[in-house]
Amino acid sequence: MFLINCPYCGKRDQSEFSCGGEAHIVRPKQPTELSDDQWAEYLFMRKNIKGVQFERWNHAHGCRKWFNMVRDTSNDKIHAVYKMGEKPPVE
Amino acid sequence: MKKFRVYKTKHVDQTKTVSFNFDGKSYHGFDGDTLASALLSNGVHLVGRSFKYHRPRGIMSCGSEEPNAICQINEDTDLTEPNVRATEIELYEGLKASSQNCWPSVNFDIGGINNFISQFIPAGFYYKTFMWPKSFWKKIYEPLIRWSAGLGKSPTKPDPELYDHKHVHCDVLIIGGGISGIIASKIAAKNNLKTILIEDKNILGGSTIFQKNENYKINNKYSSEWLDEEIAELQKLDNLTIKTRTSLAAYHSYNYLLAKESISDHLPLDKKNGGIRQRLWKIRADKVLVATGAIERPLVFNNNDRPGIMLANSVKKYLDFYGVSCGFNNVIFTNNDSAYETAVSLKEKGISVEIIDIRKKSNSKIVKNAEKLGVKIYWNSTIVNTFGHRKINSIEIMNLSEDGSNVVGDKNRINCDCLAVSGGWTPMVHMHTQSGGKLYFRENDQTFIPTEIDENHINVGSCNGDFELEEIINNTNKKVKNFLRVSETEFDNTSVLNSKELDKRNIWLLPNYISEGKCKSFIDFQNDSTAKDIKLALREGFKSIEHVKRYTTTGMATDQGKLSNMHALGIIADTAGVKMGKLGTTTFRPPFTPLTFGSIVGRSVGKFFDIIRKTSIHEWHSQNNAKFENVGQWKRPWYYPINDEGLHDAVQRESKAARDSAGILDASTLGKIDIQGTDASEFLNRVYTNAWSKLGIGKCRYGLMLNEDGMVYDDGVTTRLGENHYLMTTTTGGAANVLSKLEDYLQTEWPELDVYLTSVTDHYSTASICGPNSKKILTKIFPDTDFSDEAFPHMSYQNAKIDEINCRIMRISFTGELSYEINIESKYGKSLWEKCIEVGKEFKITPYGTETMHLLRAEKGFIIVGQDTDGTMTPIDLQMDWIVSKKKYDFIGKRSLYRSDTIREDRKQLVGLLTDDPNEVLEEGAQIVSDVNKKPIEMIGHVTSSYFSPNLNKSIALAVVKSGKKMNGQKLIVPMENKNINVTVSDSVFLDKENKRIYA
């Protein structure tokens, strides 16, 4: 079970959080301009990486804030957490 | 009768007799015994039958690795427990234990016949034999396997005991209270670190605690005495919590560990007093030090499983710790120095012992000391057979060839009543690997050793491959200093006298003159798999260790192969010609030793199993005979039977009353979200499919919320309370998810919006009154409010007061009737409700539950999200095109409404169904077809809601049917088990299409 460093609350147990899938997928500003394929790309396509992955997490049973996490899925090492809107740390 | 308790030790109090019962016979042991030591003190070795061949088996070890002495304890009581290892049960007065794996008795076992037909039970026997015919499984094969396997009996009654959970944080957690754990604990606690030490036995000290001889000295004291002093000092340290009888169950990532503390397992049944039995510790530690020690390996040779064949160090522990001699005519069979400790202990107490050593020679001090004591040693020899049915009585030995691959010379028979075996030591790396740690293979003693993974977790002592006293003390001290960043400790200049050397001749499968096929060389004693089985699996083409393990079931028993895994690997490596290190190990999974279900669930049983949410009106419902249904965690009144009314009659009555006069529903469980902020209207525009900007203050509007994929997610009425203030309602079950979804969009996609969301579901209670007389009732409750259609039109809201208490009244309808919802602060919910009932009496106001609500809305064709939808329905599929704004540029899910898939015309669409026989009520979930003659019959839809409508006096149903929109009037068939029901597709609004009733 991870120990997650919520950028607003500090270190908390994983059971307080929920994962919201891949990070940095921006909702298109003008969906109506998109083709079916472009919209499907946004809607359905998600990476499933063995290795370093960028994820959205929510401190659901805490401050309820969303934030981003860089996690290595091969060993569950959390390399960084950062607030929504902040730039991802460079590898 | 021989006396096996040969001398007094301080660990067993021989003044305190404890009586117990094993397999129906009464025995005596002493305070401090385990069940196993007490049995051995009575000369009882034979404690069970083996799993497959039902061979007699005896106590083999003294710890959690025990494969044979598996008992059912306290049978015929509520507290009975299967699969308990006799080596781990502390003896208590009145303990009743029985062998688990034998029938009708341990001495005469019918299953033992398997032993004689064993050549017909090879590896994979179960897979090969119990395969066909399939129908045999349930009635013949499974009961047969279960019966003959002796898997123990589960208790049949609810567990009467209490279990607890405890969450703790600490700087350092030390697992294992042996010598290295003790050294580490002392260093940590003395350096101001909050430290927890857990030990699964009832006392600290590991195997050093009974090491009292000239061969092992620390600072010129016997090592046991030195350790006693250390333990005494530990008890005084404030920073240190010592938890004995606490075993580590699991080591998860980020140093999160689970440990089970046994609190009353060692107490007699009448002394447990209903207290807590076990406590599961959930520990988050900054740093973890694993000091779990090592377990001795057996040796694999022909007939190596007879009662009386034990691990050498266990024989020593029974002697030095419990004062029990396992035999008086002992033979030790070893490939290394450590078994000589046992020989020295036995000989010093005047007990006969001889040694068979695989090695050609050894010059270590302890070997010389044994020779000096007159112990006869047979070098370069191996055992080729053992004899004795219920207990070993003799062995046959031969010399080994130069390379150890064969036996040479003559057979030599030696009598014995106990054979102590040592194949060297296996570090207990389970915890290390559970935490994600890797292992490397150390060639010189054929062991897997932990590779350190990070700065917050280390292994010390023999679990790290340090087996000799000197290494243990010095390396532990050095590693702990480095780990905790401590510059000096009291252990820096410890002088240690050590007499053993790490010199071993490893032969995984000892050679024999008897052909391999005729040898029974057991590897996994609990699951009864032999070297032959493993070789057969390899011959049959299994290559991966994980496959061989499953096929032969080696290492799959409750001991998880603690004694067997290394030999299985070794034999696979030898046979396949692969290097051990290349082969890798099988995966060790938690729990290390089995956990009780009780300790896993803790207090979350019975009424604490899940949260129960009740509305503030709940008590009234109970008092008025409501039957409840669970909606999420909520208890909602389902129906209110009068006298012995059943569901159907009650619902028919309630439904009729609601339309004929007045009905009242507790709608408090609907999700309520308070939305405020200057961008609140814009926000609603984006989350709902319809337009919100033009909704006037004081007006209500129904909204449909989609997912980005265009599928209906939730629905409900939202009221504009002020310029920048809305109250949104959601479905009862969807409340939490809707809030999360809205928060997600606000925080991540639209952070620029000035909107604040607050869940107020629990803050307000809601009484919903409907029916033609509802206006009259409301007028009586709120005499100051003008309820005329002009002043208070449909889909609007007013503030009002009852006795100075503020209420919000919404004129909205989910039944199609004239209907009002009164919202009041929750604490006044019940009095509001009672007032409505009181005032409504003259109009025969009828409380109705969720079932009637569902029926009433179905008559009007209103959907229930989650019943008529299932995450694949768009608003268009629901024939609710009217609610999807064409003008809005964007809202959640809009783009998906014209994807190639969502515009397909043959999607399942919501329709009404009328049965040709108006009294025939369809089953919800029933399939719908158009043609029963064309095979295969195509399923074109299913029934989502179905009721008998008392107001229409006929059966009605909602359904989703492919291309249903175009099918109005078409005949379809609902095939049931015994008949086909003919139905006609209809409009989904069955009652009052003109919406006259809401203006009644």
Ligand SMILES: [Zn+2]
């Ligand atoms: Zn937080």
